[in-house]
Amino acid sequence: MNVPFISGVLDPRGPVAANEYQLLQNATLTMLAVIVPVIIMTLAFAWWFRAGNKKAKRRPDWDYAGSLEVVTWGVPLLVILFLGGMGWLSAHALDPAKPVPAHASTPNAAPLDIQVVSLDWKWLFIYPGAGVAAVNHLVVPAGHPLRLHLTSATVMNSFFVPQLGSQIYSMAGMATTLYLRADQPGTFPGISAQFSGDGFSDMRFDVEAVAAPAYDAWLARTRANGARLDMASYAALAKPGTSAPRDFHLAEPQLFDHILAASTAPSSSPH
Amino acid sequence: MLGKLDWSAIPTDQPIPLYAAGVVMLMMLGVAVIITRKGWWTMLWRDWITTVDHKKIGVMYVMLALVMLMRGFVDALMMRSQQAIAAGSNPGFLPPEHYNQIFSAHGTIMIFFVAMTFMVGLMNFVVPLQIGARDVAFPILNSVSFWMTAAGVLLLNVSLVIGEFARTGWLAYPPLSELAYSPQVGVDYYLWSLQISGVGTLLSGINLTATILKMRTKGMGYMRMPIFCWTALASNLLIIAAFPILTATFAMLLLDRYLGFHFFTNDFGGNAMMYVNLIWAWGHPEVYILILPAFGVFTEVISTFSGKAIFGYRSMAAATMAICVLSFMVWLHHFFTMGASADVNGFFGVMTMIIAVPTGVKIFNWLFTLYGGTVRFSVPMMWALGFMATFVIGGMTGVLLAIPPVDFITHNSLFLVAHFHNVIIGGVLFGAFAGYNYWFPKAFGFTLDERWGRAVFWCWLIGFYLAFMPLYLLGLMGATRRMQHYAETGWQPLMWVAMSGALFVLAGIACTVIQLVVSIRTRERRRDTTGDPWDGRALEWSTPSPPPEWNFATPVQVVAADHFWRTKREGLPLPGGPDLPAPSNIAMPRPSATGFFTAFFAVGFGFAMVWHIWWMALAAFACIIGVMLKLAWRAEDETIVPASDVAAWYRANRKEAA
Numbered sequence: 001m002n003v004p005f006i007s008g009v010l011d012p013r014g015p016v017a018a019n020e021y022q023l024l025q026n027a028t029l030t031m032l033a034v035i036v037p038v039i040i041m042t043l044a045f046a047w048w049f050r051a052g053n054k055k056a057k058r059r060p061d062w063d064y065a066g067s068l069e070v071v072t073w074g075v076p077l078l079v080i081l082f083l084g085g086m087g088w089l090s091a092h093a094l095d096p097a098k099p100v101p102a103h104a105s106t107p108n109a110a111p112l113d114i115q116v117v118s119l120d121w122k123w124l125f126i127y128p129g130a131g132v133a134a135v136n137h138l139v140v141p142a143g144h145p146l147r148l149h150l151t152s153a154t155v156m157n158s159f160f161v162p163q164l165g166s167q168i169y170s171m172a173g174m175a176t177t178l179y180l181r182a183d184q185p186g187t188f189p190g191i192s193a194q195f196s197g198d199g200f201s202d203m204r205f206d207v208e209a210v211a212a213p214a215y216d217a218w219l220a221r222t223r224a225n226g227a228r229l230d231m232a233s234y235a236a237l238a239k240p241g242t243s244a245p246r247d248f249h250l251a252e253p254q255l256f257d258h259i260l261a262a263s264t265a266p267s268s269s270p271h
Numbered sequence: 272m273l274g275k276l277d278w279s280a281i282p283t284d285q286p287i288p289l290y291a292a293g294v295v296m297l298m299m300l301g302v303a304v305i306i307t308r309k310g311w312w313t314m315l316w317r318d319w320i321t322t323v324d325h326k327k328i329g330v331m332y333v334m335l336a337l338v339m340l341m342r343g344f345v346d347a348l349m350m351r352s353q354q355a356i357a358a359g360s361n362p363g364f365l366p367p368e369h370y371n372q373i374f375s376a377h378g379t380i381m382i383f384f385v386a387m388t389f390m391v392g393l394m395n396f397v398v399p400l401q402i403g404a405r406d407v408a409f410p411i412l413n414s415v416s417f418w419m420t421a422a423g424v425l426l427l428n429v430s431l432v433i434g435e436f437a438r439t440g441w442l443a444y445p446p447l448s449e450l451a452y453s454p455q456v457g458v459d460y461y462l463w464s465l466q467i468s469g470v471g472t473l474l475s476g477i478n479l480t481a482t483i484l485k486m487r488t489k490g491m492g493y494m495r496m497p498i499f500c501w502t503a504l505a506s507n508l509l510i511i512a513a514f515p516i517l518t519a520t521f522a523m524l525l526l527d528r529y530l531g532f533h534f535f536t537n538d539f540g541g542n543a544m545m546y547v548n549l550i551w552a553w554g555h556p557e558v559y560i561l562i563l564p565a566f567g568v569f570t571e572v573i574s575t576f577s578g579k580a581i582f583g584y585r586s587m588a589a590a591t592m593a594i595c596v597l598s599f600m601v602w603l604h605h606f607f608t609m610g611a612s613a614d615v616n617g618f619f620g621v622m623t624m625i626i627a628v629p630t631g632v633k634i635f636n637w638l639f640t641l642y643g644g645t646v647r648f649s650v651p652m653m654w655a656l657g658f659m660a661t662f663v664i665g666g667m668t669g670v671l672l673a674i675p676p677v678d679f680i681t682h683n684s685l686f687l688v689a690h691f692h693n694v695i696i697g698g699v700l701f702g703a704f705a706g707y708n709y710w711f712p713k714a715f716g717f718t719l720d721e722r723w724g725r726a727v728f729w730c731w732l733i734g735f736y737l738a739f740m741p742l743y744l745l746g747l748m749g750a751t752r753r754m755q756h757y758a759e760t761g762w763q764p765l766m767w768v769a770m771s772g773a774l775f776v777l778a779g780i781a782c783t784v785i786q787l788v789v790s791i792r793t794r795e796r797r798r799d800t801t802g803d804p805w806d807g808r809a810l811e812w813s814t815p816s817p818p819p820e821w822n823f824a825t826p827v828q829v830v831a832a833d834h835f836w837r838t839k840r841e842g843l844p845l846p847g848g849p850d851l852p853a854p855s856n857i858a859m860p861r862p863s864a865t866g867f868f869t870a871f872f873a874v875g876f877g878f879a880m881v882w883h884i885w886w887m888a889l890a891a892f893a894c895i896i897g898v899m900l901k902l903a904w905r906a907e908d909e910t911i912v913p914a915s916d917v918a919a920w921y922r923a924n925r926k927e928a929a
Contacts, residue, residue, distance in 0.1 A: 007761065008749025009680045020676045027671055035663040038634060042659045045641040049577070050648065059643030063580040068639060072586060076631025080670075084621040087674040091617035094676035096610065155447040156543060158608060158683060162749035166679035169609045171544065172446065172537040176610035193683040195440050195753040197447060198367040204758065 008162035016165030103143035118157035121199025137245035158194035182209035274883035323410035332392025346377035357756035371438035378441025400811035403488025408481035416475035418870030423468025445535035463877035476510025490829035502567030505595035565702025576652035577644025590629035623673035650724035654705035665693030686746025723786035730779030738772025854914035
């Protein structure tokens with residue numbers, strides 16, 4: 001289905017994205033109920049009370065009304081009470097670190113751990129349990145919850161797949177956690193949403209959500225044919241530059257921890 | 272001898288900045304030739320460069336802001352063209368290293384040297400007149416503030432031809448802005464130009480706060496101040512509280528870059544998120560520093576052109592001060608996506624939304640001011656109405672972004688870019704233009720042309736909607752900010768619509784220049800002989816236009832809010848009105864070159880620091896101290912304007928009025 005403009009956030013393909021898009025619509029409609037009348041009243045009042053209108057009843061000394069004070073404070077207050085409640089509850093319900101359940105089609109799928117590292121200017125995805133890694137494309141089984149752990153080997157970036165929902169920063173020396181899920185097979189573009197230097201615009205990757213057998217086949221293929229990723233080849237990969245999608249078999253299972261620790265050396269961060 | 276500076280600093284491989292610099296230098300040369308031909312140098316030095324008159328300083332601030340608006344807009348035009356072109360495999364015409372400088376410079380210039388400078392200029396010009404004061408509390412300091420701002424501007428623009436500007440975005444987040452990732456001088460230009468102008472801003476904030484607290488005329492209690500003075504007070508209190516944070520944050524980044532400290536570096540336990548927290552602890556109050564005076568302008572304009580007192584004055588004042596306090600409690604909403612806990616995100620989300628309450632109160636009060644009024648659609652009023660209709664949309668998207676999970680899908684996107692342009696153009700810039708058209712006759716003694724003024728308004732209004740409504744949609748379609756190119760050719764049509772909006776704004780800027788030229792050429796028939804061209808309400812309209820150097824020959828005794836309006840209606844003697852004031856000697860501060868020389872050496876200092884020319888930095892700093900010491904040892908700081916001269920001035924300038 002290719003409706004113009006319906007893409008990105010407007011075309012959610014997972015529960016996080018769907019809930020967030022729903023929230024965006026609800027809050028927008030709530031506020032439109034106030035601001036559309038305000039815009040109309042602004043233009044209507046200004047036009048009706050124009051200097052040349054003989055029919056308008058002038059009230060040049062009307063500059064205070066206790067009952068209207070209730071309206072001026074009360075209406076915004078009520079709207080904000082409602083939206084504030086929505087904000088507080090949704091901040092908890094859609095906390096990026098809160099686990100997401102599996103899709104009904106694969107009810108018993110355990111969360112898949114993926115480690116994400118932003119480099120200058122590419123994304124490294126490490127699958128610690130499967131012994132593989134990939135650059136600039138993220139192959140995942142559709143319906144499974146994804147548990148992403150993110151850090152940066154360089155400046156700050158923001159991992160964002162608009163169709164799957166929540167973005168989160170990747171920061172050197174720190175690990176953030178983000179749960180996502182792609183409900184159906186498909187290809188969803190991902191970006192860095194935090195400017196990170198000259199190659200920033202090329203920090204693109206596709207999330208390829210595939211059925212479980214295809215995912216297993218990709219793992220096996222990558223383990224067998226992927227280039228070796230150890231500390232030496234990682235060092236080469238980490239050099240500034242952009243990259244086409246690549247697959248690796250992971251020879252250094254602790255790579256993510258090494259990257260996380262490298263940026264705080266030699267004195268460790270108090271956090 | 273010259274530190275890091277050598278001939279390679281001139282970007283001979285980049286034609287655009289070189290041409291731009293060439294054009295600017297030719298224009299400056301042309302202006303210098305005209306000034307020399309007309310023999311204006313002495314006048315310029317005596318009446319403007321060394322002036323300590325708050326009105327002239329205010330005018331110079333606004334002129335500086337208008338000039339920088341053009342520079343910042345050229346950057347905007349290049350960005351919009353780049354994004355309109357660079358879709359699919361097309362790399363566009365600006366390589367990343369140049370494009371990244373352009374959006375960094377655009378943001379820095381527009382916030383610090385257009386919005387900020389414009390608002391400080393309006394406050395400088397208007398506040399003393401509205402509270403019945405002869406000048407600000409510290410007139411020489413005021414001149415120092417202005418020239419320090421100008422020094423920052425000059426240093427930033429030098430980076431166009433000598434070296435380069437920051438490529439880090441307008442807030443220079445580390446670690447990208449650290450030496451490890453930005454070894455060039457761009458970030459240093461950014462830091463030193465904002466450190467220098469920041470000193471000026473802080474001093475100006477102290478000055479205007481002291482002025483409002485201590486210099487109000489007899490009977491001008493707080494609850495009788497025009498709302499513009501309330502908003503100016505809130506804005507300047509925020510400057511005093513927030514700008515030291517900015518200075519300290521930049522100082523830490525400078526220590527990292529110059530002396531190998533590790534406040535924000537990736538290694539040795541540095542923490543970049545500390546910078547992000549600190550910069551927004553300044554940055555969020557900053558947006559209220561900008562918007563509050565604009566709210567004040569709209570209040571004056573809507574009240575005047577509706578022929579009514581502002582509705583709910585007390586609510587207006589309370590809402591202003593509520594925003595002032597709340598603006599310090601919301602900074603974290605700029606980085607909900609850093610992975611803080613749900614409690615932290617929820618708290619800052621709710622605090623942010625609460626600011627919408629006092630803002631909503633203001634909107635309703637403006638609405639009820641219109642209601643029952645006699646509305647005149649003069650140019651300032653058109654800006655005010657355009658603001659009310661536009662700003663609420665920006666307010667709505669702001670509250671959307673304050674809901675943490677909505678922010679997770681819109682953070683840093685073009686949706687965000689559209690939001691803050693919606694409030695800064697639709698709020699601050701519309702306010703600046705409303706104020707410019709409203710107070711111009713007070714400053715220069717003749718009104719601006721209405722027809723061209725309307726053209727400016729419509730170009731900006733249409734241009735704004737065309738340029739930024741597509742960006743809201745693009746943001747939701749997944750487009751993030753600061754892309755030098757993008758793969759999705761489906762975004763391109765909307766990018767072209769945005770580009771057409773930029774062209775409308777270009778027409779608006781052209782009309783601004785035409786409006787000014789036409790108005791100057793036809794000034795004889797648009798003279799403001801009454802001092803009160805709009806049937807105004809506050810004290811500034813009780814003085815002749817332009818007001819004398821001393822503003823008020825005799826102190827005004829205020830008995831009510833909207834004092835001038837009431838005196839007109841009730842036929843009381845007008846303060847500073849056609850009845851000659853009893854002549855008395857008036858002590859006025861002497862002109863001072865302190866500000867100019869301080870700024871001159873500050874530019875030298877900043878430039879030397881950027882290029883690591885240590886001896887020059889030391890010398891320039893010593894000179895700044897010397898200039899200050901010379902001021903401290905001055906023998907006389909006031910001149911006496913004799914009563915006879917005062918009387919003569921009013922006789923000469925009243926002829927038309929009487």
